[in-house]
Amino acid sequence: MLTPREAGQINIFGPGKRKEAETLLCAHCQRLMVTRASSPDMKPYHGEVCRKCMKRICPLCMDKPCLPFMKWIEKQESRDRMLRQIGVG
Numbered sequence: 001m002l003t004p005r006e007a008g009q010i011n012i013f014g015p016g017k018r019k020e021a022e023t024l025l026c027a028h029c030q031r032l033m034v035t036r037a038s039s040p041d042m043k044p045y046h047g048e049v050c051r052k053c054m055k056r057i058c059p060l061c062m063d064k065p066c067l068p069f070m071k072w073i074e075k076q077e078s079r080d081r082m083l084r085q086i087g088v089g
Contacts, residue, residue, distance in 0.1 A: 010034070027055030030069050 010032070012019040021037040024047055033045050033056075047056040052066035 024056050026058035026061055027053060027068050028057050028061040028064070028066070028072075031058045031060065033058055 008023045008025070010021050010023050012021075017039075019037065019039040019042060021034045021039075021042055021044075024033045024035050025031070026033060026047070027050065033047050034042050035044055035046055037044055045059070047058060048062050049055070050057045050061075050066050053068050055068065
């Protein structure tokens with residue numbers, strides 16, 4: 001089951017047009033993926049599943065190592081704390 005953070009809806013407005021689509025967020029990079037669209041010119045993609053964290057991911061993250069977005073943020077915060085401690089950051 002998808003959480004509200006992972007699943008959503010997008011509305012795109014243009015000159016005389018309105019497109020709606022259901023979306024997913026890639027668990028690794030937070031890229032938005034359209035899963036079901038009201039317009040035929042929006043190509044749906046259902047995403048792959050990372051075999052390590054078992055979350056939906058986009059095609060660009062399929063061949064990369066598993067690094068969920070929140071883990072990446074935690075690594076960046078840890079790196080920033082370390083740099084500040086040694087007086088570089």
